[in-house]
Amino acid sequence: MQVTSMNFTVESWNQQTVVVHVGKALDFRNASDFKAACQEQVRAGVRNFVLDFSETGILDSTGLGSIFSLYRQVSPLDGQVVFAAVSRPVQVVVQLTRTYKVFRQFPSLDAAREAVK
C-alpha cells in the first residue's frame, strides 16, 4: 500500500516496516510534514523506517533534525531508521555530520529490504 503525504510517499513493506520515499527535498520547508507523516506511521505500529534518498537533492539541518526526532521515537521501541540509495547531496550531509555512525546505509532499496526484516 502507498500513502502520499504532502511531499512524501510512504510505502508499507510489512506491519512494522515502511519505506519513505523522501523525494526532492527534506528541509526547513517540509520537515514538519515529514515528522507528521512518520508519527502517523508510529501510531499505527510501524517501528522500522527505510528512508529512500534516491531522488533527494536537498537535505538540510532541519531535515536531519526531523530524522533524529524519528530515531529518538522508534529506537526505544526496538525500531530502526536506515538510509537507502543515498544521493550525493545527502551523502555530503551524512559525511559532514558523521551520522553514518547512527544510521545504517544501504546502496539500494532491495539491499535495505533484505537487511530490515
Add this chain to the structure above:
Amino acid sequence: MTPLAISNVNPARRHFGDLERVIDEVHALFDHWENSGIFSPAFDEDKVQLMKLAIHEWLANLVQHAHFGSRIPEIRMDVTPNGKRVRCVIVDNSDGFDLGAYLTEKRAALPVLPERGMGLLMLDAATEYMNYHRDDDGCHRLEFSVSADQDPWLNIPF
C-alpha cells in the same frame, strides 16, 4: 540593492528579492553553474554540494529568523571560484545578529541528536574561513570560503 538585477562582471553573482523563492532559485543556479563548468575540476562535486549546503543553511536562517523591519528583503550573493577554493559573499538588508555569540552558545549546549540549532554550526564547520559584519551602508555581509583540501565535520552528540 536592486532585486533580481544581474551583473555582467561576475557570472556567479545574483540578487534576490523574494524570500519565498530564494532557496529554489539558488539551488537552480548551482545546477546551472555546475553544468556550465564554472567550478575547477579540483573543486569536486562533493565540495560543490558542501558549498551549496553552506549557502542553503545561511539563506534558511535568513528566511526563518531574520528581521527586516519595514524594508523589502534583499539578498545579494557572489560566488567566486578560485582553483581549489570557492569564496562566497552574501549581503542582506536585515537587522543582523551576533553570529559569534550564537555559535558559541550553540556549541556549548547542543543536545544529543538535536532537532534544531545545527544549521549555522554546519555552515561554520563546512567553511575554511567565515566572517560576518555590518557594512557602512547598514547591510550585513557574510563572507566565507570552502576549500577542496578540507575534510570538515561537525561534532554532533549522538
